[in-house]
Amino acid sequence: MSPPRQANLQTTNKKRKRTKNMADLEIRNLHVSVEGKQILRGLNLSVSKGEVHALMGPNGSGKSTLANTIMGHPALEVTEGEIVFKGEDMTEASPDERSRAGLFMAFQYPVAIPGVTVAKYLRTIINSHRESRGQDEIKIKDFAKLAREAMDLAEVPREFSSRYLNDGFSGGEKKRMEMLQLGLLRPEMAVLDETDSGLDIDALRTVAEGVNRYAGPEMGVLIITHYQRILDHVKPDFVHVMFDGRIVKEGGADLVGELEAKGYDWIKQEAGAAA
Amino acid sequence: MSTPPPDTSTLDPKQAERDAIRDVNADYKERFGFSDPETGYAYKAPKGLNQGIVESISDYKQEPAWMREFRLKSYRHFLERPTPQWGADLDQINFDDIHYFVRASEKASRSWDEVPEDIKKTFDRLGIPEAERKFLAGVGAQYESEVVYHQVREDLEQQGVIFVDMDTGLREHEELVRAHFATVIPENDNKLAALNSAVWSGGSFVYVPKGVKVELPLQAYFRINTENMGQFERTLIIADEDSEVHYIEGCTAPVYSTDSLHSAVVELIARPGARIRYTTVQNWSQNVFNLVTKRAIAEERATVEWVDCNLGSKVTMKYPAIYLMGEGAHGEILSIAFAGAGQHQDAGGKIIHAAPRTTSSIFAKSISKDGGRSTYRGLLEVAKGATQARSKVVCDALLLDPESRSDTYPTIRIDPPDANVGHEASVSKIGAEQLFYLQSRGLDEEEASKMIVNGFIEPVVKELPMEYAVELNRLIELQMEGSIG
Numbered sequence: 001m002s003p004p005r006q007a008n009l010q011t012t013n014k015k016r017k018r019t020k021n022m023a024d025l026e027i028r029n030l031h032v033s034v035e036g037k038q039i040l041r042g043l044n045l046s047v048s049k050g051e052v053h054a055l056m057g058p059n060g061s062g063k064s065t066l067a068n069t070i071m072g073h074p075a076l077e078v079t080e081g082e083i084v085f086k087g088e089d090m091t092e093a094s095p096d097e098r099s100r101a102g103l104f105m106a107f108q109y110p111v112a113i114p115g116v117t118v119a120k121y122l123r124t125i126i127n128s129h130r131e132s133r134g135q136d137e138i139k140i141k142d143f144a145k146l147a148r149e150a151m152d153l154a155e156v157p158r159e160f161s162s163r164y165l166n167d168g169f170s171g172g173e174k175k176r177m178e179m180l181q182l183g184l185l186r187p188e189m190a191v192l193d194e195t196d197s198g199l200d201i202d203a204l205r206t207v208a209e210g211v212n213r214y215a216g217p218e219m220g221v222l223i224i225t226h227y228q229r230i231l232d233h234v235k236p237d238f239v240h241v242m243f244d245g246r247i248v249k250e251g252g253a254d255l256v257g258e259l260e261a262k263g264y265d266w267i268k269q270e271a272g273a274a275a
Numbered sequence: 276m277s278t279p280p281p282d283t284s285t286l287d288p289k290q291a292e293r294d295a296i297r298d299v300n301a302d303y304k305e306r307f308g309f310s311d312p313e314t315g316y317a318y319k320a321p322k323g324l325n326q327g328i329v330e331s332i333s334d335y336k337q338e339p340a341w342m343r344e345f346r347l348k349s350y351r352h353f354l355e356r357p358t359p360q361w362g363a364d365l366d367q368i369n370f371d372d373i374h375y376f377v378r379a380s381e382k383a384s385r386s387w388d389e390v391p392e393d394i395k396k397t398f399d400r401l402g403i404p405e406a407e408r409k410f411l412a413g414v415g416a417q418y419e420s421e422v423v424y425h426q427v428r429e430d431l432e433q434q435g436v437i438f439v440d441m442d443t444g445l446r447e448h449e450e451l452v453r454a455h456f457a458t459v460i461p462e463n464d465n466k467l468a469a470l471n472s473a474v475w476s477g478g479s480f481v482y483v484p485k486g487v488k489v490e491l492p493l494q495a496y497f498r499i500n501t502e503n504m505g506q507f508e509r510t511l512i513i514a515d516e517d518s519e520v521h522y523i524e525g526c527t528a529p530v531y532s533t534d535s536l537h538s539a540v541v542e543l544i545a546r547p548g549a550r551i552r553y554t555t556v557q558n559w560s561q562n563v564f565n566l567v568t569k570r571a572i573a574e575e576r577a578t579v580e581w582v583d584c585n586l587g588s589k590v591t592m593k594y595p596a597i598y599l600m601g602e603g604a605h606g607e608i609l610s611i612a613f614a615g616a617g618q619h620q621d622a623g624g625k626i627i628h629a630a631p632r633t634t635s636s637i638f639a640k641s642i643s644k645d646g647g648r649s650t651y652r653g654l655l656e657v658a659k660g661a662t663q664a665r666s667k668v669v670c671d672a673l674l675l676d677p678e679s680r681s682d683t684y685p686t687i688r689i690d691p692p693d694a695n696v697g698h699e700a701s702v703s704k705i706g707a708e709q710l711f712y713l714q715s716r717g718l719d720e721e722e723a724s725k726m727i728v729n730g731f732i733e734p735v736v737k738e739l740p741m742e743y744a745v746e747l748n749r750l751i752e753l754q755m756e757g758s759i760g
Contacts (some may be wrong), residue, residue, distance in 0.1 A: 071715045087550070095714035096723075104715075111712045115730025124726065128717040181716065239563065 016170050022087065023048040023101075024068075024220055025189050029081035032062075039065045041245035042081070049188055050217040054256065055224045056230055057242030058264040063224045064108065066242070067193040069104040070222075085189065094197075100132040104187030106178040106207065108195055112166040118177070119161040121183060122147055129185060146184065154180035154210065158256050175203045179210030187219065194225045201229070208233030228260045243271045307401070310529035311393050311500055312525070322503065322528055323371045326350060329473050331524075333378050336442055336476075339449060346354040349462040349472030356466035363590045363621045364651065367414070368471050368564055373505040373536055375474045377419040384424050401527065403496050406742070413438045414489035420476040424627040431489060437482040438493050444480025451482060455511055459542035459570050459598075468568040471507045473515050473542040478508030478539065483518040492554075492740060497537075499563065500529060505536040512542070513550035513716050514577075521552040523743065526587070530560045534589065537563055543571035545579050546602060552580040556743055558750055559587040561617060567593045575601030575630075582738055584611045586750050594652055596625035599633035599661075601698050609735045610639040610671050611747075613617060613754050614647030614679070623670075623684075625654040628661040628694075639670040640732050643679035651683045657697075659690040672702040677726065725755045 023046035031160050039062045047053050069076050070083060072095040082091045090098055090272040113121065126146075127137045138146070151158055156176045166174050182190055189208075192207060211234050215221050223230060231253075239256055241249040248271040249255070259267075313319070315742050318335065320328055333343040351624045384390050386405050398404060398416050407414040413427035415438070422440030430520070431438070437448060445452050462472035479495050499506050504539040514520050537559060545551045551571065559565055571579040582593035597606035608624035626635040641649035651670045672681035683700050705727055713723035729736075729748060735743045 071711075073711055085553070094719070095711060096717050096719045099715055099717040107712065109714075111706070111708050113709060113713070113727060113730050115733030123727070125718065126714040128719075128722065132717070164733075185716070219748055 004119050022084075024086055025222075026084040027066075027070070027081070028084070030066075030069065030078065030083065031064055031080035031271045034065065034075060038079075039076075039245055040069065043224075043242075043246055045240060045247060047189065047220045047222050049220045051238065052211070052215055052221045052234060052236045053223070053238045053240065054223060054234075054236035055240045055242055055247075056226070056228070056256070056259060058268070059226065061242045062245045063242055064193055064195045065225070065228075067105055067108075067191050067222075069086050070191050071095055071103065096128075099185075099187075100129060101221050102188035104182060104185060104190045106175075106182060106190065106210075107193045108193040110174045110178055112164070112168075113165050114167045116165050117162050118165055119147065119233075121165045122161075122181070123126075123237055125181070126184060150180050150183045153213065154183060155206075156180050156248060170237075171200060172203045172206055175206045175210075179213075182210055182214055188216070189222070190214075191222045192224060194223060194230055204230045205233060228256045231256050241267055243267055245269075276627040298350050307527035307558065307695065308530035309397075309400070310502075311397055313379075313501060313627070316377065316379050316457055317597055318376070319501070320374055320375055320376040324350075324373070324375055324474070325420040331489040332474055332476065335376070335378070336445075341453065342445065345457070346473050346475075347461065350467035352463045353473055356463075356469055359592075360464060362650070363619045365564070365566070365592075366591070368536060372533075373503055374501060374503050375507070376476060377385055377501050377504055378421055379419045379500070380421065380423045381731045385426050387424060388486065390416075390424050397498065397500070398424070398496070398669060401496065401498070403494075403578040404584070405530070405694075406494065407578060411494050412489050415440055415479050415493075415495040416498070417495065417506075417580040419501055419504060419505065420480075422477045427493070427676050428491075428612060431487075434487050435482075435484040436489060437480065439480050441480045442476065444511070445519075448480065451513075452511065455513055455542070455544060457542070459515040459535050459544065459572055460540050460568050464568060467538045467566045468540050471509060471538050471568070474505070475507045475509035478510040478541075478656055479507075479512070479522070480510070481512040481520065481522060483520045484512045485546075485708070486517050487515075488519040489521070492523045492590070494523045494525070497524060497526040499535055499537065499559075501535075502529075506537070506538075508539045510539065510541040511656045512551060513543075513544045514546060514551045516546045517548040518546075521554070521555045521687070521740075523556070523740075527557045527558050527559065527560070533562065535563045537565045537567070537588075539567045539569075541567070541569040543569075543579060543602075545571065545573045545577035547575040547577060550578045550580075551575075552582065553595075554582040554739065554743065555584060555738065556747060556750070557583075557585045557587055557591065561587065561589050563588045565589075565591040565593065567591075568591045568602060569593065569595040570636065571595070571597045571606070573597055573601065573604035573606055576603045577601060578605045578607070581624065582735070583622065583624070584735070584739075585622050586611075586613045586747075586754060588620075589617065590619045590621070592621045594623045594625050595655075596627070596654075597635065598627045598629060599635065600629050602630045602632055604630060604633045604636040606633075608635075608637045608639070609738055610641075610651075611732050611735050612639075612641040612649045612651075613751060614641070614643045614649040615754050616645035616647060619650070621650040621652060623651045626656070626666065628657040628664040628666065631660070631662045631664070633664050635662060635664075637666075637667045637668045637670070638735065640735055641670075641672045641681060642675065642728055642731065642751075643672070643681050644675040646676075646680075648680040648682075650681070651685065651700075654686045654689070655696065655698065657689045657691055657694040662691050662693055664691065664696075666696045667697045669699045671700070671731070673728065674702065674704050675728075697698045721755065725752055728755060
């Protein structure tokens with residue numbers, strides 16, 4: 001294949017709408033920099049609904065950057081490549097457009113919004129999604145029922161509805177709030193940023209239980225993690241290993257055990273040899 | 276679900292912002308910013324101030340000699356005092372270009388039906404009669420210099436509660452007024468208080484007898500209609516022993532290209548065990564200089580609370596004060612200031628502990644946006660002999676963009692060694708991570724900013740009656756969408 005023809009083919013692909021063999025979330029040749037520093041260097045990844053993917057890798061390989069880029073963090077600059085969701089180019093979309101299109105990211109460290117109660121917040125985000133679907137605002141009564149059920153399911157005590165969002169919450173409580181929102185918004189694609197190794201085991205289990213509760217044919221999941229601990233509770237269909245801004249190894253669930261036993265050094269060496 | 280194709284008409288964010296600002300201006304104009312013809316006005320003084328104008332106001336009101344003397348003495352103080360230079364820029368005010376007295380109607384009515392048709396329509400548009408029916412114990416409505424409507428619920432009247440406009444108060448309760456008028460804020464207190472003392476007109480006189488608790492709020496509504504108008508209302512509230520009252524004021528004006536002046540004096544006296552709460556939702560249009568002196572005295576075990584929300588005006592200078600004069604008295608100041616484009620909100624509060632075992636708090640929140648400027652200016656003083664005093668001062672500023680400005684001038688003076696005083700101040704920029712979090716859950720940037728700002732002021736808003744909390748949130752949202760007025 002001669003180079004000009006390849007370029008042509010890519011252009012055609014870009015313009016083409018969804019096809020049968022295209023994943024729901026397609027990340028192609030993604031290059032991302034932060035304040036001029038290159039973090040992602042040509043990353044490719046495909047996740048479809050009904051699949052659970054795990055993305056692993058050593059510290060500094062760019063895992064968290066990937067999660068935040070998928071969600072559209074304004075500090076991250078995509079210098080090359082694209083993010084396509086359900087056949088639509090989302091590379092330049094704002095975070096709220098991505099959310100309303102069905103993308104969701106569970107934050108590693110959810111931020112507090114002092115003065116805004118959990119109830120008010122949840123109702124606002126539900127209504128924002130309803131509005132984008134052309135639906136009326138949710139009735140107070142319906143909301144109360146929906147929120148109660150979701151809170152019970154996520155094991156968030158009901159009295160939290162009058163507390164300020166994430167304000168003074170413990171790590172585990174914040175995670176439960178994230179899973180509660182996952183349950184209420186029911187995204188088609190959930191990215192779970194669990195890169196930090198310092199999370200306590202309860203918080204991890206909360207996330208794992210949340211994923212297991214809502215994963216199914218209507219949702220794709222991408223778990224981003226440093227350690228395999230969370231993967232003791234959620235069984236991934238696909239495992240990707242990231243190093244230096246790229247995916248360098250892919251496999252099935254058995255890759256998790258291999259990484260656990262051997263660490264990341266052999267991956268680094270393999271990647272180094274390939275480069 | 277799929278992403279809709281981009282709407283090219285709103286792709287330019289600057290244009291979208293201009294559209295939003297235009298819409299909001301249209302909204303203020305429609306809701307508050309309209310002006311009415313001055314047909315049927317009983318009297319309008321020529322522009323400018325001199326001894327003759329002061330005398331004619333007194334003549335017009337057929338006041339007793341002592342009040343006329345008080346006005347003239349005050350006028351001399353006004354002439355002698357320099358314009359304050361320590362705060363907002365007041366040199367822009369042209370005192371000769373103002374109408375100091377405008378009478379729109381011959382008398383204060385006790386029935387909306389008797390209020391002249393044009394003025395009644397104005398207050399109908401502002402929703403005042405409806406509010407009276409729904410949740411108020413009494414209403415006063417001031418239009419230009421004088422109160423055109425005043426009513427208090429019969430059951431309260433029977434219990435001896437007085438709620439009238441100040442002119443009526445002087446006529447019908449002269450001794451009570453004379454004994455208290457200008458005892459909290461003397462005529463020589465400052466230049467603007469002297470001006471008010473010279474040309475005051477309208478405002479409320481409230482007296483609540485011993486032990487009477489007024490459960491629902493009394494509300495006064497202030498409206499400036501005339502261009503280049505000066506409104507100088509004078510309010511005096513006396514809560515006798517163990518009584519309770521909540522007084523609320525709201526203010527609006529039409530949008531004019533030239534400036535108006537609003538300079539009020541408000542005096543509160545809380546007798547032993549009494550409780551006064553005074554709430555202001557100030558929404559003057561952005562051509563009004565709002566320079567107000569407010570001060571309260573709290574005697575033994577009394578409580579005074581100022582809830583002061585400043586959203587409108589071009590320049591506001593206002594620092595509600597509480598003198599804790601009796602043992603065990605308590606004072607609270609909650610202040611919200613929102614400064615948008617072209618606005619300077621110089622606000623805060625003063626608390627003076629002058630008796631043992633007194634307690635107080637000042638809780639101030641300011642928001643600056645689109646180059647607006649907010650200043651917190653506060654004083655906390657624990658005087659000699661005010662042993663075992665406790666106080667807490669918290670002032671938080673939120674900046675929405677790099678063009679905006681916030682300054683804090685907290686003064687704390689403490690004499691007794693056993694005073695327990697806490698002070699916290701913070702300035703924060705609207706957090707990029709907070710915005711990203713909320714946006715990632717589907718709120719657009721504007722909705723996300725509004726939510727953060729509403730959360731920021733929530734500790735103050737929750738102290739307001741529900742109707743005012745809703746109104747305040749709405750006004751804040753309008754401010755967030757663009758500049759009002």
